[in-house]
Structure formats: C-alpha cells, structure tokens
Amino acid sequence: MVDLAIKNLHARTESAEILTGVNLTVRSGEVHALMGPNGSGKSTLSHVLMGRPGYTVTQGEITLDGENLLGLKTWERAKLGLFLVLQYPVEIEGVSASKIIEVSQLSQNDDLSEVLRHASQEAENLGIPQDHLERGVNLDMSGGEKKRLETLQLVTLKPSIAVLDELDSGLDVDGLRVVSNRVQRLTEEDGLGVLVITHYSRLLEELKPDYVHVFVEGKIVASGDSSLADELESDGYEKWTPSTETSVTLGGLS
C-alpha cells in the first residue's frame, strides 16, 4: 500500500498564491476525482505535485509513501512512483515515446526489450498505430491520439500514483472508453492510485471514482462519493463559490 499525502499545501507563482491549503490522501487502488471551475488551481496542483519549476511551495508537505517530495527534482519524484498526464501533452521533435520509455527505464533493472515489447502490445490494446511510438512524441497527433499515447506511457512506466490532468480532453467517446477502462484496470490489477482532474463527469462514468472532491480557489471545499459528481454535473459549482455564499447570506437577511 502506497499513499500520496498532501497536507496543508500552499503554493504560489511570482504574482499570486494559487494553492491555499490543500489536504488530500490518495492511496493505492483508489480513484479520486478533483473537480472545480476554471482557474481554481487544479492544474497548478498537478504541476506542484510533480515539481514543475515556476511555483514556490510556501507551506505544507507532500509525501509519497512517506518520502518527502518537496525539494526533489521532477524526475526523482517520477522515479519514486509519481506520474503526471499533462492537460496538454508536450510535443518534442526527434524524441519518440519509445525512446522516452527506454531512457526512463535505463537505470531500472527491467529487461528493456521486454519493456518495449510491452509498450508495443499496449499500443495495440489502446488503438495506437505502432509508428506513433517511433516518431517525435505528440507531434502531428490529434488531441485524442496524444492522450492515448500518454496512457501508453502510464501503463508502461508503472507508477504507483498517477495524476491525470484532464485525460478526457481531446478524446472522443470511444477513445475515452478505451483509455479509462485501461486506467480502471490498472487500479484494480496493479493497485494504481489515481487523482483525476476533470471538468466533466463524462470521464467518471467510465473511470469510477471512490472519492470526489470539489476544488475552489486553491483548496478542497467539499468531498464525497461519486454522487457528488452527479450533483456537480446538474447544479454546477455555484453552490461552492464564495460569491454565491455571499448571496445566500444576503438572501437570509432579507
């Protein structure tokens, strides 16, 4: 059992504080959905977890399986078992997904050819043409193709906890089903813990969350089971946003 524990996490960019006290624990095999309005800081949370330069953690802690992640480089966090699917997968000319997998696994004891065979097999499962593994990663690929390729790397690199930032964006219905079923299987068979960031509950019909969290203004303001996602789907985030709270109070006064 591995856990990603986030405690009272505050983080900022040069110009503003974005995370204002996040508390969350994601354990092996669990699926947590983080939902919230645009600009609430969901993607920032994913970047801060992975250690992207440009953010400063001012308070709080992040541990993975008891190890403090703060102060570690991004790749060191990845080596400890953390994985991030970026909302917008990055294009890199001349660097193929196969090569990334190869270099990432070089220091591991895994049999490299076995890893690449596995990648090739997974490509077939995920409906990815083999040549997508060999050309510049994400180059000249549709949004959906990119997300499939991200999923392939997730499956091949075998992290213990994965943060999926809008895995659903760009995917069509069929793609969404293929990708989320594969992630679901990883949670069941390999005990992958997942934090999935999304705007819509469409993804969550395929990838069943154990917990749903509402993220507003840089922190979790409510948590519940999957029924919370349905509620958000029908009512939106209005109930949770501060301006709405004000109007509720005013309504009470009148």
Next chain:
Amino acid sequence: MYTPELVQELEGHGWLMDLRRQAAVNATEFSYPSHEDEEWRYSPIEDLELDLFTPALTKPQSGTEMDHGKDGNFHNISTLDGFLLSNDEVSTCDVHSASGQKDPIEFEPPIDMLGSMNLAFSPDPVFIRVPRGSNVGKPLVIHHQWNQEGAACFPLVHVEVEENAEVEIVEIFHNAEVSSLVIPETKIIVGNGSNVNYQQVQNLNQDVWQLGTLDVSVGQQATFQGAIAAIGGAYARLKTSCSLIGRGASGKISAIYHGDSNQVLDFRTHQRHIARDTYSELLFKGVLDDQSNSIYTGLIHVANEASGTNAFQTNRTLKLCDQAWAESVPNLEIENNDVKCSHASTVSPVDEIQRFYLESRGVPTFEAEKLIVHGFLQEVVSSLPVEAINTWIADLFNHKLNARMAHSG
C-alpha cells in the same frame, strides 16, 4: 611573412609557380578582412594575427593514422599540412596534385585575400576529375590533417564532375594538439545531369582558427546535396556558396554544429539562383554550450532570369547555457516575381516544459536535455548525404554531448 618570394620554396611547374606568385601579390593588394564588412560582421577576425603563423612549405615525412575511413569502404586521400600524402588508386576518377602537373590547369582567379593566399601557398592543390558518365561508387574521403605547431595551412581541393556522373565526397578536417591556422578552399563543379553528395566534417581541436570556403556550382538538371558537421576550432568559419547555374539545378545544404567553451562557429551562406526552375534548400541547426558563439548570415539571391525558383533557408540554434550567444541573420534578394522563397531563423534555450515533460517520465534532467538536443539535431542527422559515415558523425556529436555530462558532473 606571406611574400611572393616565399612561394619559391614550393614545388611545381612553371605555370603553377607563376599563378602562385601572382596570387601572393594579389593577396597583399586585397583589403584585410574587417568586421565592418558585412561578410565579417560579428566575427572576431580582427583578433587574427597572421604573422603568428608560418606557412607550411616543406613536406612532412609521415602523418599519424586517421581515426576513420581506413577500411575498404572508401577511396582514401590524405593531406598533411596541406601536402598530398597518399591517395588510393581509383579507376573511376582521376585524383592528382596540380604541383606534379606539366600542363596548365585553369583556375578562376580568387576574389579576396584569403582565396589568394590559399592559391599562393597551397603546396598540393588536389584535383579530382570525375569523367562523364562515371559512377565513382565508394565515397572519396579526403582526410586533411596538420601537425605543425604554429603552421598556416592551405588545403585546396578542386572537384570537377563532368556530365551525368555520380560521386560522394567527404572532407574531414582534423589535427594533432597544435595551434594552427587553416585556410581551406574547396571548389566543386557539378556538371549537367550529375549528382554529387558532399559531406564536410570539421573536427579540429580548439586551438585552431579555420577560415574556410566551399564554393559549388550546379549545372542543368544536376543535384548537389551537401552537409557540414562542425564541432571544433577556436574560431571556425565556413563560407558556403551554392550557385545554381543550369536550368533545373538543385542544391541542398545542411549543417549541424555544436560549440562549447569559448568557441565561435561562423557560417556564411549564399544560395545563388542564376538559371530558371532551380531549387535550393538550406537547413542549419546547432547547439551552443558554455560561452560559445555562433554566427549565421545567409543570403538567397534570385537573379532576374531565374523564374520558377524555389528557395528555402532555415537556421535554428539551441542554447544550452545563458552565456551562449547566437547571431542569425537570414536575407533575401529577389529580382524575379515568379519565385517561392522562405527564410526562418530562431535562437532559443532548451524548452523548459519539454524538459519538465521528460522528467515527469522519470528521465533525469541531464538525460532529458540530451534527448532534446539529440532530437533537435535529428532532422539534419537523419538526412546527411553520405550515408556510409552518418553513424560516425552522429557518434562525434554524441561524444561531445556526453563529455558535457561528465564535465557538469
């Protein structure tokens, strides 16, 4: 130092000696390069003290073994300090030194000081003639090497490819751990209907100044595919000119370069469209580390008569260090309306988000940068024109990149 009298010490028949003397006189009459001249702009040329170097005028006894190409896959030609040391027998073309030739060879008179010096002091101008209809087969590999401390060397290679012939040529510049000045000139004439693939590898040590010229002319329905791989030199300059003189001629030129420490790598290019329906494509990509500099200035010139021209020019430089500096100036000069031309140039640091992405896959920072650099150069490396030595060139660049890793610890 570089006087017409000095020419007497070289060997050659009367016609060549006359030519050399005249060139030495001309050299003194041309103006000395200045960074105020457009073609020397941004360069450190004024730091050059010619008199610190002595022309290499006596033939050395032997050279050290070359590190590449001494197997049966190539026709090898070796020069040492500018002297022709050895050349394999090639039945499909003619290779010889002009200094042993009785009958005069026609030389175009040089148009500047360096060209004149090269002609004056080149001890063995190497002539290669590929006869009409001939296919040379294995690549001709010319190893230029110099071993003398403080020497000024003047390799001169003149290639004439007659009609409907095919040849692959490689020039490799390298040297022992000496400080020297190299002024090489290579001229290639591609005859009508011929195909020439050319690769230059500049792997000098970092105490050498190179002021080189590559001058190509391409005839009707002929193709030239050339590439430059530049790694070494303190200040290493190559001025490349590709003239498309026959209708339907095509010239592609690419380069990869990697500078580090205080190196200055300087490229001047000129794509000259003189005839109709001609095509040129230029792609120069380089990487700069430490405090190294690169200079690229390129001109596409389309003459009034050259309708139907397609001409493209791209220079991209990736900076691995904030202190590295690159100048990139593409230019167009078009005298005809029926043309398709483009030019592009970028100088940028390693993309932070690309590095983050790779790291998020468990790729250590340095490996991530290596992958990005490797991928960046791959576009050129994958299409280098002389396939037989591509792996070797890729290894040279990887070696330099890996050395960086060892260096940065």
